[in-house]
Amino acid sequence: MELDGDGGHPAAWRKSTPAPASAFDPARLRGVVLAAESAGFHAATFGDAAGPDNGASESGASEHGAPENSLGRLNALQRAAFVAPLTRSIALVPEVDTVYTEPFHVSTQLASLDYVSRGRAGWLVRASASGAEAAAVGREPADAPRRTREAAASIEVGRRFWDTWEDDAVIREVPTGRYLDVERLHYADFEGQDYSVKGPSIIPRPPQGQLPVLAPAGLLAAEAVAAGAVDALLVSAPTPELLAAELRDTAAALAWDATPGAGRQPALIAELDVVLDARGEPAAARLAQLDRHAVWESPRARFVGSAADLTEMLAELLTVAAGIRLHPAVLDVDLEELAQLVLPALRRRGVLAATAPDASFRQQLGLSRPVSRYASAGAAVVHSAGVPSAGATAGN
Numbered sequence: 001m002e003l004d005g006d007g008g009h010p011a012a013w014r015k016s017t018p019a020p021a022s023a024f025d026p027a028r029l030r031g032v033v034l035a036a037e038s039a040g041f042h043a044a045t046f047g048d049a050a051g052p053d054n055g056a057s058e059s060g061a062s063e064h065g066a067p068e069n070s071l072g073r074l075n076a077l078q079r080a081a082f083v084a085p086l087t088r089s090i091a092l093v094p095e096v097d098t099v100y101t102e103p104f105h106v107s108t109q110l111a112s113l114d115y116v117s118r119g120r121a122g123w124l125v126r127a128s129a130s131g132a133e134a135a136a137v138g139r140e141p142a143d144a145p146r147r148t149r150e151a152a153a154s155i156e157v158g159r160r161f162w163d164t165w166e167d168d169a170v171i172r173e174v175p176t177g178r179y180l181d182v183e184r185l186h187y188a189d190f191e192g193q194d195y196s197v198k199g200p201s202i203i204p205r206p207p208q209g210q211l212p213v214l215a216p217a218g219l220l221a222a223e224a225v226a227a228g229a230v231d232a233l234l235v236s237a238p239t240p241e242l243l244a245a246e247l248r249d250t251a252a253a254l255a256w257d258a259t260p261g262a263g264r265q266p267a268l269i270a271e272l273d274v275v276l277d278a279r280g281e282p283a284a285a286r287l288a289q290l291d292r293h294a295v296w297e298s299p300r301a302r303f304v305g306s307a308a309d310l311t312e313m314l315a316e317l318l319t320v321a322a323g324i325r326l327h328p329a330v331l332d333v334d335l336e337e338l339a340q341l342v343l344p345a346l347r348r349r350g351v352l353a354a355t356a357p358d359a360s361f362r363q364q365l366g367l368s369r370p371v372s373r374y375a376s377a378g379a380a381v382v383h384s385a386g387v388p389s390a391g392a393t394a395g396n
Contacts, residue, residue, distance in 0.1 A: 091117075122213070124214045209362075214234060244320055274338070279333065
């Protein structure tokens with residue numbers, strides 16, 4: 001479930017229980033994430049588009065569904081880190097940009113999130129097209145080909161950094177005073193079209209070894225996906241009727257493009273906006289009321305109806321998708337219905353796996369823990385007992 005702001009609808013703040021100014025309050029964030037975990041959701045995602053300057057969709061409100069004057073907040077990765085120690089089973093997957101954020105910082109911050117969540121972190125890849133975000137770091141907006149290229153490069157850099165420390169690099173030898181085995185630290189040595197990265201990371205290998213990486217279908221070139229850049233693809237379609245067909249087409253394309261030796265194909269996760277009958281009010285009426293303030297424009301399929309009908313739809317989708325990411329219209333209202341009626345019904349049918357306390361996100365996705373790609377490499381990058389230097393990036 002996407003847990004950003006008050007909900008997916010741009011006027012969601014008008015129907016939320018808390019005051020609009022509390023949409024991004026820490027106590028509010030804590031309550032929402034714990035409610036989603038208690039309901040049995042497997043993962044929480046956190047959007048990270050820019051705040052007030054990223055396009056108001058109604059007077060005084062942003063695309064996040066809250067008044068503009070409430071949008072000063074921590075970024076998605078920081079919000080995930082805040083709730084990580086409070087949770088035990090729900091995976092925490094922040095959206096992190098790959099174009100205007102240094103890949104060294106992305107990889108190390110995500111590794112830190114994996115530690116604080118005890119192996120429940122993931123990375124939802126974003127490639128920003130925002131002119132305001134480009135200006136904030138002194139760059140011109142990247143065109144579509146560059147966004148695709150830099151997204152793939154950032155993922156590759158992140159994966160290399162997570163491997164630069166072998167699992168047993170930290171030895172803590174008290175008699176000799178050696179903290180690290182320098183033979184088990186390695187250069188990332190990435191040379192790309194837009195920047196180069198040396199490494200190694202400044203953080204030991206994450207608990208999961210490699211964090212699961214999720215990306216929207218179509219963001220990356222087919223060659224990068226076939227080579228194993230991502231662990232899951234988020235699949236969208238304009239209508240519910242087309243969503244299952246799009247999932248099948250994507251699966252067929254992945255099978256056709258698979259690179260020999262690249263490993264298993266990425267899991268497919270369906271994207272779905274949700275407006276439910278709730279609190280005695282039909283879903284269509286709820287949506288009409290919200291749309292009078294601002295129209296919900298979304299590239300995703302949208303379900304509008306009862307909890308029972310949604311249960312049927314989700315059960316059908318789960319025959320062709322590994323999972324479904326729900327975007328509730330109004331978080332407070334729709335989460336309540338999903339928790340009480342939809343998820344229990346799916347579990348009774350046996351189509352929704354139970355959550356497991358302390359299970360890693362990789363375990364949830366059925367992924368084994370990989371060995372560092374550098375484990376057999378012989379070249380050390382540090383020739384003293386000190387802490388390695390930070391990686392350097394240039395040109396990004």
